[in-house]
Amino acid sequence: MLKRKLGWTDVEVSVIGQGTWMIEGDQSTERLAVEALRLGLDLGFTHIDTAEMYGNGHVEELVGEAIAGRREEVFLVSKVLPSNASYERTLRACKQSLKRLKTDWLDLYLLHWPSSSIPIGETMRAMEKLVAEGLVRFIGVSNFDVEELKEAEDSLRNERMACEQVLYHLGYRGIERRLLPYCTEHGIAVVGYAPFGHGNFPSPQSSGGRVLAEIAKRHSRTPRQVALNFLTRHRCIFTIPKNRRSERAGENSGGIGWELTEDDVAAINQAFPVPDHDVPLEMI
Numbered sequence: 512m513l514k515r516k517l518g519w520t521d522v523e524v525s526v527i528g529q530g531t532w533m534i535e536g537d538q539s540t541e542r543l544a545v546e547a548l549r550l551g552l553d554l555g556f557t558h559i560d561t562a563e564m565y566g567n568g569h570v571e572e573l574v575g576e577a578i579a580g581r582r583e584e585v586f587l588v589s590k591v592l593p594s595n596a597s598y599e600r601t602l603r604a605c606k607q608s609l610k611r612l613k614t615d616w617l618d619l620y621l622l623h624w625p626s627s628s629i630p631i632g633e634t635m636r637a638m639e640k641l642v643a644e645g646l647v648r649f650i651g652v653s654n655f656d657v658e659e660l661k662e663a664e665d666s667l668r669n670e671r672m673a674c675e676q677v678l679y680h681l682g683y684r685g686i687e688r689r690l691l692p693y694c695t696e697h698g699i700a701v702v703g704y705a706p707f708g709h710g711n712f713p714s715p716q717s718s719g720g721r722v723l724a725e726i727a728k729r730h731s732r733t734p735r736q737v738a739l740n741f742l743t744r745h746r747c748i749f750t751i752p753k754n755r756r757s758e759r760a761g762e763n764s765g766g767i768g769w770e771l772t773e774d775d776v777a778a779i780n781q782a783f784p785v786p787d788h789d790v791p792l793e794m795i
């Protein structure tokens with residue numbers, strides 16, 4: 512599995528990670544999800560993304576189970592909810608996440624989306640405290656537009672913003688206009704979430720779907736592998752498809768380690784264009 516440095520840090524992180532939103536369910540669904548996460552680790556998807564929000568904390572418990580005995584292999588990311596983003600509550604939320612994950616540290620801790628009531632400086636102060644205490648290695652944000660990101664960066668005193676996690680798939684390439692260039696310039700890693708559009712992957716009958724299928728055929732790949740390859744071409748980008756089934760882990764791992772041609776890239780750009788004007792940052 513290809514790795515690259517996470518933004519300005521020296522830490523190599525797998526370009527394709529494992530998303531865990533909505534992996535919970537009945538007992539057998541959860542058994543399969545834990546197995547899929549473990550297989551993902553075997554395949555080198557060592558970047559695991561979770562959040563206190565997912566399954567009201569239960570998904571962190573499942574992730575804890577999946578990484579038991581393998582913590583050192585994993586680049587573990589979790590997120591605090593904006594409703595918990597006050598100074599005291601962020602500290603508490605992080606400690607609760609650690610308990611559910613059965614680990615002593617998070618590699619990366621993000622604010623899940625901007626809070627409308629708590630000043631960002633207050634949350635960042637708590638994040639810096641967590642780093643100082645050794646509970647968190649790096650800090651970041653999610654679903655922040657460029658202005659919100661700058662404000663968050665400006666409020667940091669001792670640490671540096673390491674990551675921005677945002678929606679990024681073939682049907683939503685708006686971040687390529689301003690956010691991605693800004694993050695590239697400032698050494699902030701961009702983790703694109705929902706690379707398959709949260710279940711709205713282009714159907715094989717659509718014109719875009721046909722373009723992906725033709726390219727996939729030429730490379731002996733699948734359309735989803737083509738999409739993952741395309742979405743991680745940029746040196747600052749990582750992607751975190753949801754992984755709750757072992758067969759997905761196998762397919763998604765083939766999204767990297769090979770190259771699209773210039774013609775393939777041009778065809779995908781034509782089928783799934785970057786908007787020609789700035790669009791508001793979307794989130795799901």
Ligand SMILES: NC(=O)c1ccc[n+]([C@@H]2O[C@H](COP(=O)([O-])OP(=O)(O)OC[C@H]3O[C@@H](n4cnc5c(N)ncnc54)[C@H](OP(=O)(O)O)[C@@H]3O)[C@@H](O)[C@H]2O)c1
Binds near residue numbers: 532706707708752755
């Ligand atoms: N920061 C944020 O605000 C935020 C928001 C959304 C997501 N995220 C993170 O990003 C991760 C990914 O996003 P997502 O889960 O919303 O959407 P996604 O990864 O774009 O798509 C998930 C959907 O694709 C399917 N899928 C995945 N691999 C597949 C494959 N190889 N073949 C066929 N279907 C496949 C899944 O099916 P099954 O369910 O049947 O496996 C599911 O329906 C989340 O799990 C979460 O960790 C972060």
